[in-house]
Amino acid sequence: MVRTSASDLWPAVHAERAALAEDLADLDEDRWAVQSLCGRWSVEEVVAHLTAAASLGRFRWLRSMLGARFDAGLHNQRRLEEHRGATPAETLQRFRAVAGSRTAPSKDTAAWLGEVVVHGQDIRRPLGLPRTPPVGTVTEVARFFAGRDFAVPSRSTAEGLHLVATDGPFETGSGPEVRGTTLALTMAMAGRAAYCDDLTGEGVPILRSRCTPA
Known part of the structure; x- marks a missing residue:
């Protein structure tokens, strides 16, 4: 839900x-x-x-x-x-x-x-701890991050890209595509370059270039 x-x-x-x-x-x-x-x-x-x-x-x-x-x-x-x-x-x-x-x-x-x-x-x-938050929980964060630059410049990081979650309903933007789990997309929007390794699509190099140390 x-x-x-x-x-x-x-x-x-x-x-x-x-x-x-x-x-x-x-x-x-x-x-x-x-x-x-x-x-x-x-x-x-x-x-x-x-x-x-x-x-x-x-x-x-x-x-x-x-x-x-x-x-x-x-x-x-x-x-x-x-x-x-x-x-x-x-x-x-x-x-x-x-x-x-x-x-x-x-x-x-x-x-x-x-x-x-x-x-x-x-x-x-x-x-190396394995837990992943529920997709519904992370989807709310992804939507917020895609809509606003708040504590992190997440909206700016995602600008001009088409982000598509492979495990849930999150999808936003237009442009070169980036696909992956909702969590990986969210973490990349938060500037965590390590999670770009979990993503695919022609837009990944652009997204990775926008990730900066927190």
């Missing part, structure tokens, strides 16, 4: 957070230090970032951004450090504590679903 309302999307956000926490429950300390697909951040740092994202309402987010002079990178790093524990186990415990949160800087619930879907795969792929 395709989710279209915030009341439907929040349970999906909560389910993805819980699934990620479960995937990480038995991770040894060395693997917490593995570099994720999200720029320079380690697995543990991405988890701390997700905790921060689930802990900041609009006012606290705005105050943090003002303090960082609207440097999103600095804002994210400060909040990550705030929510990172003294050990990976504590970092995971803090993430579990906000798994059911509906706190967010804006009402763009699809964006916060995208936050946990994308960062979940930023973690899982380097660690």
Whole structure:
């Protein structure tokens, strides 16, 4: 079933957070230090970032951004450090504590679903963890990403390309075709070049050239 309302999307956000926490429950300390697909951040740092994202309402987010002079990178790093524990186990415990949160800087619930879907795969792929979010969940993120440049320039990344999911209803745009799973298309729109390896079509080189470090 395709989710279209915030009341439907929040349970999906909560389910993805819980699934990620479960995937990480038995991770040894060395693997917490593995570099994720999200720029320079380690697995543990991405988890701390997700905790921060689930802990900041609009006012606290705005105050943090003002303090960082609207440097999103600095804002994210400060909040990550705030929510990172003294050990990976504590970092995971803090993430579990906000798994059911509906706190967010804006009402763009699809964006916060995208936050946990994308960062979940930023973690899982380097660690070789097999879970894939449900197609219906990822389809909502793909549609949001194709329609707006929000936390990532996803709409611009997909511009002029015809994206076609091979496992669900997502299809958008016109131009050189790019085919693959909804998850691979979504991750590529989020700038993760590694997922371009999972795609086919004449538009793949164009899409890959637009992927930049997170």
